Amino acid sequence: MRNRIPCCFVAMIFLVTAVYAHAAQGGSAAFTPDGRSAASGPGTTTQEVAASPELHRRDPRYKLSRDDVIELNFTLTPEFNQRGTVQPDGYITLQGVGDLHVEGQTIPDVTQSIRAAYAKTLHSPILTIRLVDFEKPYFIAGGEVGHPGKYDLRGDTTVVQAVAIAGGFIESSKHSQVWLFRRVSNDWVETQQLDLKKMLKTGALGEDLHLRPGDMLYVPKNIFSKIKRFVPVSTLGTYFHPGI
Numbered sequence: 001m002r003n004r005i006p007c008c009f010v011a012m013i014f015l016v017t018a019v020y021a022h023a024a025q026g027g028s029a030a031f032t033p034d035g036r037s038a039a040s041g042p043g044t045t046t047q048e049v050a051a052s053p054e055l056h057r058r059d060p061r062y063k064l065s066r067d068d069v070i071e072l073n074f075t076l077t078p079e080f081n082q083r084g085t086v087q088p089d090g091y092i093t094l095q096g097v098g099d100l101h102v103e104g105q106t107i108p109d110v111t112q113s114i115r116a117a118y119a120k121t122l123h124s125p126i127l128t129i130r131l132v133d134f135e136k137p138y139f140i141a142g143g144e145v146g147h148p149g150k151y152d153l154r155g156d157t158t159v160v161q162a163v164a165i166a167g168g169f170i171e172s173s174k175h176s177q178v179w180l181f182r183r184v185s186n187d188w189v190e191t192q193q194l195d196l197k198k199m200l201k202t203g204a205l206g207e208d209l210h211l212r213p214g215d216m217l218y219v220p221k222n223i224f225s226k227i228k229r230f231v232p233v234s235t236l237g238t239y240f241h242p243g244i
Helices: 004-028 046-050 107-117 159-165 196-202
Strands: 069-074 082-085 091-094 098-101 127-133 138-143 149-152 178-183 188-194 216-219 230-232
Touching (some): 159 196
Parallel strands (some): 138 216
Antiparallel strands (some): 188 230
């Protein structure tokens, strides 16, 4: 019995030492959003942490674009009240200040920029800005549809719905080869071919794409030759105005 007590005492010391050693090694562990621990370890790199997906902001604010019209109201200095139109180069001309680049900015951003621009003239100006006019979202439907043209993009609209809005298919339409043109930059447009005939026949509307502002649909009459995935913007006229 006397021999057992020292053995148990030594075992307890060994166990406590092992626990402290494990805690020291796991001190860099982090907790994931679901509450589980994830040790960083020597194999974890900064690139792997940076590559984790970021949350996208919901309901993003509207950003000014060319031809938008904003109204400036200075509460204490109404003589500076004015309207400004965003020019093709993205600038607006302000009374007593000059040109200021605002394209791509939200209304709160523009408010701060204009306050800073008037800082040399006005002391802490109280300014409110209202978006008076802007280009409403639209899509264009061309080719063999009932009523080719430009249409307002109201709410969530799919390709099938857009074709219906444009008067639907006509007798000469190529249902199985509908083209979607989507601008991805100032110089390039992404193209995608859709088989609406198969989609409507099988009821696989899950493949029906949702339109974005500025999208263009083209329903051909005859089978198109292959179109590259990206084409120059300057060549779009050959699809929508082949006779020009």
